[in-house]
Amino acid sequence: MIDLKDIIEARDNLKGITHLTNLDLSTTFSNMAGAKVYLKTENLQKTGSFKIRGAYNKVAQLSEKEAQRGVIAASAGNHAQGVAMAAAKAGIPSVIVMPEGAPLSKVMATRDYGARVVLHGQVYDDAYQKAKEIQRSTEATFIHAFDDPHVIAGQGTIGLEILDQLPELDMVFVPIGGGGLASGVALAIKSRKPQVKVIGVEAEGAACMKASREAGKICNLTSASTIADGIAVKCPGNLTFDLIQQYVDDIVTVDDEEIASTILLLLERAKLVVEGAGAVALASVLYHKYPVAGKNVAVVVSGGNIDVNFISRIIEKGLVKAGRHIRLSTAMIDKPGSLQAFLHVIAQERGNVISINHDRTRTRLPLDQAIVEAVIETQSKEHGERIVQALEHRGFKVELVSL
Incomplete structure (x- = not known):
């Protein structure tokens, strides 16, 4: 299992590698929510998302023999870029399997970091199965997108930063796909300030963790359909499920219309380019999915790797709706x-x-x-x-x- 000292060690490994992203108070969103809303801008992190934290922390643990064989990963896009960049910094080869429908911008960025990209399947889970097949023949080290203790520890460094930046924190809202980010952040925060509430947020069309939590066991959805492609996961991880059961206070969902509206709000009011998965946490606050009145609320804006053509569609639909x-x-x-x-x-x-x-x-x-x-x-x-x-x-x- 993973504990706080692993996250502290990960923070040391990431020094000089990742940015200390801002935790910005938003007057606009605070007024809309009736609380003090702070944005943890991981969309401005290297590679455009938090994923570099976990990926680099995992690569830092490899032995010399493992490094020579290279690494392989499956990803909808952000983990792909994180692993590709981490491998490039370590001077080792990387192969990334991505769903065929992955945004072109994410595919191109992953290749630009030096990875060999294989496109397979419709969602993350399909890409994962293909990556495991390749891994068995190449013996490369598999870097899981979320169900790995070193990856979770890397993502958990966000929780440490939030506590340092906002000691009077009351609540934090975190996106959930497979659960690596939420479990790491929750573990970090609850270990230091157990009174702080941690709320996980999933897309309504891919709420595998919420379904699993309610069933008391891991559930595999038949489909995962949402504009938040970064969290379009049909089945959570074993390790992340256990950690979220232990440390996350509640899980809420937002629909695609709420996500799209929040992307547009972030662009227009906060001047932040944010992808669907990066907008879900704020969407849950703005659409009042969980009571926050009068609280100091941190919202993890997890990524900004959104396709430009998709932004234009969101803008057009948002303008019509408004x-x-x-x-x-x-x-x-x-x-x-x-x-x-x-x-x-x-x-x-x-x-x-x-x-x-x-x-x-x-x-x-x-x-x-x-x-x-x-x-x-x-x-x-x-x-x-x-x-x-x-x-x-x-x-x-x-x-x-x-x-």
């Missing part, structure tokens, strides 16, 4: 000046036209009319409603169309 992008449709007389009058009203109300389509060819449309559809950028839902009211006041029959 009423800041609307699509209007109206029929108007097809003569000079009609479209100009329509656009003039929008401009007067300070709406910004993103795109517009003028169509006079629809079959059931009178010959003297055209259908106009416009996507408009607005300041809020209320602003969009004022634009619609102003258009109707000028005689345009406007319909809101779903984006």
Whole structure:
């Protein structure tokens, strides 16, 4: 088993290797939660996530013979980069097996650190089975993403840092996939301040640890479907399950819509780029999954390795949900000046036209009319409603169309 001295030793191993990431008080999120909310910005850690901590601590334990055979790992992305970087620093070869659907940015970054990447399966568990198969033939040292005492000890150094940075800590919220981060952080914090509550957070579509906790034994989900790919795990580890049972006070879940909204909030309000797994802990606080009123709350923002194309989709959907992008449709007389009058009203109300389509060819449309559809950028839902009211006041029959 693992105890506090292992985490303290890991902290010594990581000196000069990892950043001491900030624990920043967020006024915005504190006001939204009704508590003092501090963000532990592991998305700004080397390799873009906390995973370098556990991976490097494991590599530091290898014998000379083990180092010569190299290392192998399975990962949805962040552990991959951590192992690849740790191996590169140690001058040893690494092979990483990743799910076929892993974000391209994570695959490319892992290769850039010098690892040989093998793509296999749909989720982490599929990649894990393939990595174990390769490991048996190469005799490379397998570095588990979460169910390894040295990996857990490395992740636990975050807990020590949080306690040093915020001695008056009341609660900490930590993402859970396989459980390495949560078990390490919980062990570190509970060993020093048992009165601090540790709350684990899973994605609703991949809540293997919560299901296992409720059943009192390890459960294997039939699927793990969530935008938080870094914690899309169907089965927790044996070691992590035992540690979480002992040290984590409760586990809550958040859905994908809540995760996406939190990613957008972090980007817009905190100027932080965060991936799905990195946003779940804050999402649970902002959506009031567990009482935090009046408490000093630390939230582990575990990673920032998100695909740029996925960010754009989250932004677009978030703007629609917030009423800041609307699509209007109206029929108007097809003569000079009609479209100009329509656009003039929008401009007067300070709406910004993103795109517009003028169509006079629809079959059931009178010959003297055209259908106009416009996507408009607005300041809020209320602003969009004022634009619609102003258009109707000028005689345009406007319909809101779903984006």
